[in-house]
Amino acid sequence: MHALRRRLHAFREHVRSKPGLNISYRVVLGVFGTAVLLAGILMIPYPGPGWLVVFAGLGILATEFHWAHRVNMFAKRYYQRWVRWLARQHLATKLAVMGATCLVVLTTLWLLGLFNTVGGWLGLHWTWLASPLFGP
Known part of the structure; x- marks a missing residue:
């Protein structure tokens, strides 16, 4: 070394x-x-x-x-x-932090259009899956 x-x-x-x-x-x-x-x-x-x-x-x-x-x-x-x-912290605080983290992850995945992509693979063409940034 x-x-x-x-x-x-x-x-x-x-x-x-x-x-x-x-x-x-x-x-x-x-x-x-x-x-x-x-x-x-x-x-x-x-x-x-x-x-x-x-x-x-x-x-x-x-x-x-x-x-x-x-x-x-x-x-x-x-x-x-x-x-x-x-x-x-109490378990409730830890769960709230975990929930906020999950919300950030889900929001960014939605904004990046991943939900719409996976929905398309599964034959789901729901409008709410489409990202407002990238459209349907």
Whole structure:
């Protein structure tokens, strides 16, 4: 592990020594990290690794941008506070949070037209299944 870390550090120092390459490296890393971060943000309300992907995107950005490290630490701190708070709540509160999450998921699936698509597969052509964004 130490050998890999030394090689990565040497590579980064080599890139830093060449201004044009350094800027290109930072731009590519910034675009990639931002894409991962945005994908994670989109995944947050859905079952799966949304927050993990958000923290991964911030971690990628934090390798080059100090602001991303500060945002990552802030987000982790408040995420952990939220999880601890939710763990202490009554079952009714936990169910309300779960219900709100399900409502967000169902609303976005409807807006994206998934209900209409699946309804079409099943031969259901109900108007309320159609997304207001994409029409029937």
